[in-house]
Amino acid sequence: MxxxxxxxxxxxENRPGLLNQVSIIFSRxxxxxxxxxxxxxxxxxxxxxxxxxxxxxxxIDKVVKQIEKRIDVxxxxxxxxxxxxxxxxxxxxxxxxxxxxxxxIEQLVRKYNAxxxxxxxTFSVIEMTGHTDEIxxxxxxxxxxxxxxxxxxGRIAITKSTSELxxxxxxxxxxxxxx
Amino acid sequence: xxxxxxxxxxxxxxxxxxxxxxxxxxxxxxxxxxVYDALYDFHDKMRHILVRHEQGAVHAAQGYSRVTGxxxxxxxxxxxxxxxxxxxVADAMIDSTPMVVVCGQVVASLLATDAFQETDVVGxxxxxxxxxxxxxxxxxxxWAVARAFYIAREGRPGPVVLDLTKNAQIELMNFHYEPCxxxxxxxxxxxxxxxxxxxxxxxxxxxxxPFALVGQGVILGNAEDELLAMLEKAQIPxxxxxxxxxxxxxxxxxxxxxxxxxxxxxxNIKTNECDVLIAIGMRFxxxxxxxxxxxxxxxxxIHFDIDxxxxxKNVKADVAVLGNSKETIAAVTKQLQPARHDEWISSFDxxxxxxxxxxxxxxxxxxxxxxxxxxxxxxxxxxxxxxxICVTDVGQNQMMGARYFKFSQTRSMVTSxxxxxxxxxxxxxxxxxxxAPHRTVCLFCGDGGIQMTIQELGTIxxxxxxxxxxxxxxxxxxxxxxxxxxxxxxxxxxxxxKNPDFVAVAKAYGINGKCVSTHEELDHAxxxxxxxxxxxxxxxxxxxxxxxxxxVPAGADITDVRLK
Ligand SMILES: Cc1ncc(C[n+]2csc(CCOP(=O)(O)OP(=O)(O)O)c2C)c(N)n1
Ligand SMILES: [Mg+2]
Numbered sequence: 011m012x013x014x015x016x017x018x019x020x021x022x023e024n025r026p027g028l029l030n031q032v033s034i035i036f037s038r039x040x041x042x043x044x045x046x047x048x049x050x051x052x053x054x055x056x057x058x059x060x061x062x063x064x065x066x067x068x069x070i071d072k073v074v075k076q077i078e079k080r081i082d083v084x085x086x087x088x089x090x091x092x093x094x095x096x097x098x099x100x101x102x103x104x105x106x107x108x109x110x111x112x113x114x115i116e117q118l119v120r121k122y123n124a125x126x127x128x129x130x131x132t133f134s135v136i137e138m139t140g141h142t143d144e145i146x147x148x149x150x151x152x153x154x155x156x157x158x159x160x161x162x163x164g165r166i167a168i169t170k171s172t173s174e175l176x177x178x179x180x181x182x183x184x185x186x187x188x189x
Numbered sequence: 190x191x192x193x194x195x196x197x198x199x200x201x202x203x204x205x206x207x208x209x210x211x212x213x214x215x216x217x218x219x220x221x222x223x224v225y226d227a228l229y230d231f232h233d234k235m236r237h238i239l240v241r242h243e244q245g246a247v248h249a250a251q252g253y254s255r256v257t258g259x260x261x262x263x264x265x266x267x268x269x270x271x272x273x274x275x276x277x278v279a280d281a282m283i284d285s286t287p288m289v290v291v292c293g294q295v296v297a298s299l300l301a302t303d304a305f306q307e308t309d310v311v312g313x314x315x316x317x318x319x320x321x322x323x324x325x326x327x328x329x330x331x332w333a334v335a336r337a338f339y340i341a342r343e344g345r346p347g348p349v350v351l352d353l354t355k356n357a358q359i360e361l362m363n364f365h366y367e368p369c370x371x372x373x374x375x376x377x378x379x380x381x382x383x384x385x386x387x388x389x390x391x392x393x394x395x396x397x398x399p400f401a402l403v404g405q406g407v408i409l410g411n412a413e414d415e416l417l418a419m420l421e422k423a424q425i426p427x428x429x430x431x432x433x434x435x436x437x438x439x440x441x442x443x444x445x446x447x448x449x450x451x452x453x454x455x456x457n458i459k460t461n462e463c464d465v466l467i468a469i470g471m472r473f474x475x476x477x478x479x480x481x482x483x484x485x486x487x488x489x490x491i492h493f494d495i496d497x498x499x500x501x502k503n504v505k506a507d508v509a510v511l512g513n514s515k516e517t518i519a520a521v522t523k524q525l526q527p528a529r530h531d532e533w534i535s536s537f538d539x540x541x542x543x544x545x546x547x548x549x550x551x552x553x554x555x556x557x558x559x560x561x562x563x564x565x566x567x568x569x570x571x572x573x574x575x576x577x578i579c580v581t582d583v584g585q586n587q588m589m590g591a592r593y594f595k596f597s598q599t600r601s602m603v604t605s606x607x608x609x610x611x612x613x614x615x616x617x618x619x620x621x622x623x624x625a626p627h628r629t630v631c632l633f634c635g636d637g638g639i640q641m642t643i644q645e646l647g648t649i650x651x652x653x654x655x656x657x658x659x660x661x662x663x664x665x666x667x668x669x670x671x672x673x674x675x676x677x678x679x680x681x682x683x684x685x686x687k688n689p690d691f692v693a694v695a696k697a698y699g700i701n702g703k704c705v706s707t708h709e710e711l712d713h714a715x716x717x718x719x720x721x722x723x724x725x726x727x728x729x730x731x732x733x734x735x736x737x738x739x740x741v742p743a744g745a746d747i748t749d750v751r752l753k
Binding site: 022023027030031034038068071075076078079081082083084106121180183186187 | 258312315316319320321340371372373374496498501502632698
């Protein structure tokens with residue numbers, strides 16, 4: 011079946027062991043997690059997982075139901091790329107000398123809307139935010155001058171939908187708690 | 190008014206009392222000793238059953254829960270005791286049995302140091318529990334215990350493990366208990382969607398050949414009456430899964446028998462002939478469906494379940510009715526028109542007749558001197574007026590128990606369905622008898638399976654639990670042998686068993702018994718066995734190479750029923 015990159019967004023209570031509970035649902039199905047970002051969400055006490063994975067719709071639907079079934083998970087959703095605004099950040103470490111030798115690196119930084127984060131006598135760090143392929147492109151371009159280190163973050167994403175599903179869920183649950 | 194402080198262990202006991210716990214199955218050890226010390230003062234409020242192996246505690250709690258509907262409670266120590274409960278916890282998870290298991294744990298300051306008898310219990314149990322939580326301080330106990338019982342019981346039930354550090358058992362705290370009634374992140378029962386109710390009713394109303402599949406969800410939802418009302422109003426023939434057994438009486442005219450690998454001939458054939466398949470509280474296990482690609486493709490599928498994750502998991506539903514079965518079945522029934530499907534219902538008969546002639550007749554009333562399993566089971570069922578609780582182990586004994594025991598009341602079948610755990614039977618029977626002391630509890634087990642938890646005879650000895658143990662001794666790991674005969678060229682690789690004198694073993698534990706090998710001896714021994722409420726072990730030497738038939742080979746079409 012056709013595989014698509016899905017972005018799974020999970021909101022959970024802030025309890026230890028949640029990451030394990032979520033990740034074993036993927037590993038049990040031999041689904042490789044492409045990227046994973048875990049952090050506090052904008053709502054106090056609520057944790058957010060952003061996971062990307064290649065699979066088909068039938069499978070991702072089952073995965074998300076199983077995730078949501080975990081007691082401490084508040085809500086889990088899945089999206090295709092056209093339903094979210096998403097971004098990754100990458101850092102590239104190059105010799106400062108190679109920047110000084112020509113203006114090619116500076117040109118690349120301008121072209122890719124990247125920026126210099128740090129410049130020391132020996133090395134410099136370039137930062138870029140964007141989508142995976144752009145970030146990789148810049149890497150290959152810079153690597154002609156020798157990239158000493160290169161790191162890429164997991165994806166973070168914001169949905170395009172007009173209603174904020176989690177806030178709605180939480181306020182509904184608050185009502186139900188009152189009786 | 191200032192409250193006097195109590196220890197975490199005492200808090201645990203008080204929390205149990207507040208949750209209505211009457212019976213605890215357990216086994217003590219170093220990391221749970223403060224709890225056992227507190228239990229000493231509560232022995233008049235709660236009965237503690239000292240098992241002989243922690244696996245026995247969990248299976249006993251499962252047996253107790255299955256017959257009572259209450260949450261089973263287990264207490265064990267840390268490390269090896271916690272790992273010994275794993276099989277039962279996994280079994281309770283896959284069979285949706287509510288259970289709270291408290292494991293002792295090393296003191297919090299020693300966690301993650303590989304301390305003596307430390308295991309990562311939460312890490313191990315996360316995938317096989319509804320919830321697994323480590324309690325590190327006494328103050329957390331009331332909150333965690335209240336949550337544990339709520340989670341285990343509500344919605345689709347299942348096991349919860351509490352990993353209780355030793356310091357939390359000892360620390361002092363102010364006790365205040367409030368039962369849990371709400372967890373923000375957990376919606377146990379999805380609200381009923383009226384649209385799905387009317388869609389389901391519309392499908393059933395226009396059905397010419399409706400067929401209902403009854404799973405354990407009917408029993409867990411206490412929806413037996415609602416089920417019968419629905420089936421009778423619209424005249425829908427029904428078949429059950431292994432765990433749905435006893436949800437409706439065996440002799441009800443709409444009860445057509447069991448589904449699946451060793452199910453009844455007609456039920457499997459009709460699955461692929463019906464026009465509307467109504468699955469109620471069942472999860473389309475592969476032992477029920479066999480090959481999915483050819484399963485009920487002609488039918489519209491209605492799936493009643495409380496667990497949304499079961500919808501479209503194995504079989505795609507045309508209509509999914511989410512909610513508690515008691516409410517959803519009643520809601521759909523209200524919108525059903527009375528109907529008759531006489532011809533469709535009687536179309537099961539010809540298959541039943543073929544199955545009777547080719548399989549059942551000889552199985553329950555053999556023409557040869559050898560005793561057969563089906564014969565033993567139907568005779569015991571008869572002798573108990575079909576009112577007993579049937580507990581089985583796993584293997585041929587289990588499938589035969591399911592096929593030939595008859596039921597007149599619900600919550601009467603206790604068996605390990607999803608996990609198929611050999612060794613489940615004896616401890617589960619103990620738990621069942623404790624949960625239903627006024628009923629007869631008959632355990633059917635194999636010569637192999639009973640030896641996996643045979644030490645629980647000691648529990649029977651100590652507590653004098655009147656379980657009727659029927660060992661169906663074929664001197665084989667019979668079910669595996671059957672597969673070897675059918676699919677592995679009769680190469681009987683390590684499946685024959687040299688067995689001990691089971692009656693002598695029972696005797697050593699003070700349990701009466703008999704070993705029989707003729708039809709006549711069998712009749713007498715059964716009569717003796719059911720003449721009182723004492724524990725009894727009946728070893729029946731049965732034909733060594735019996736077969737459970739009919740059989741749908743694993744992975745074949747569900748209609749590929751082999752009668753020979
Ligand atoms: C713990 C465990 N180990 C192995 C099996 C595989 N198994 C399934 S049935 C069976 C044979 C059971 O033999 P016995 O208890 O004598 O029962 P019979 O089939 O002869 O009635 C085995 C080994 C299992 N289900 N559970
Ligand atoms: Mg055997």
